[in-house]
Amino acid sequence: MLDLRLRDVPLVFLDLETTGLDLYGEDRICEVGLQRVANGLVEAELDSLVDPQRPLNAHAFGVNRIDPEQLASAPRFGDLADALVGAFAGAAVVAHNAPFDVGFLQSELERVGRAPLASPVLDTLALARRLLPRRRSYSLAALAVDLGAPPPTHRAMADVLALRVVFDHLVGLLEPFGVATLGETLRFARGFAPGESEPTLPPVMEDALRHGRLLRIVYDSLSSSEPTERVVRPLELTSERGIFYLRAYCYLRNDLRAFAIKKILQAEVLS
Numbered sequence: 001m002l003d004l005r006l007r008d009v010p011l012v013f014l015d016l017e018t019t020g021l022d023l024y025g026e027d028r029i030c031e032v033g034l035q036r037v038a039n040g041l042v043e044a045e046l047d048s049l050v051d052p053q054r055p056l057n058a059h060a061f062g063v064n065r066i067d068p069e070q071l072a073s074a075p076r077f078g079d080l081a082d083a084l085v086g087a088f089a090g091a092a093v094v095a096h097n098a099p100f101d102v103g104f105l106q107s108e109l110e111r112v113g114r115a116p117l118a119s120p121v122l123d124t125l126a127l128a129r130r131l132l133p134r135r136r137s138y139s140l141a142a143l144a145v146d147l148g149a150p151p152p153t154h155r156a157m158a159d160v161l162a163l164r165v166v167f168d169h170l171v172g173l174l175e176p177f178g179v180a181t182l183g184e185t186l187r188f189a190r191g192f193a194p195g196e197s198e199p200t201l202p203p204v205m206e207d208a209l210r211h212g213r214l215l216r217i218v219y220d221s222l223s224s225s226e227p228t229e230r231v232v233r234p235l236e237l238t239s240e241r242g243i244f245y246l247r248a249y250c251y252l253r254n255d256l257r258a259f260a261i262k263k264i265l266q267a268e269v270l271s
Contacts, residue, residue: 002120003182027057046083084105
């Protein structure tokens, strides 16, 4: 699939609403919106509330305004798992700030005993930051408004429709960079041009990235006078102005962080 031209790859445009932002903690998915698109046509669609079996926190409710009573009568994630897995089969996933949506999706799949998502994932946030420099904001709402699309409403399907407009615009900007295939697009989003070599990672980091394992690292951070120990979930290797970073979810900060490879003093895989 990575060698296919991007226009020939089935794409699943995905957006989730959640009970909060605790990606690998107690928060859950409360709404799923997706469209599977091939050759410009919608092959499958899912637009459903999801009973998260826990309340929305105040911030999440303030954003999406989803009625708790409707959630209580909605299907649970396990009831939707077959439809989701079927939609992803043989397709690449497109999401905005993809590690957030994909992280929640992986957690839910694990809870119901399903295999983790194996589809390639395209992040429109990462692509926009490389293709649209000096923007006032890279939120999906700001990008959609700038492109004349109907603004997303923080409800899943409305955000999916805005996502498709933003993605189509970004794909149109890739040609001057010589980016045409899915694999080239994924590498470009990480900061690597077609044909540009990637650094060889220490075996322990390569193993963690390849197999989705946690790492305990000792990191020489500018924010601390002494190196700090952290547990991280590696996501990808990126290049920013010639400096290589390990992008990962940091359990110390409970957020996504980028760690300069050269400042990782020690690393070990956790079981």
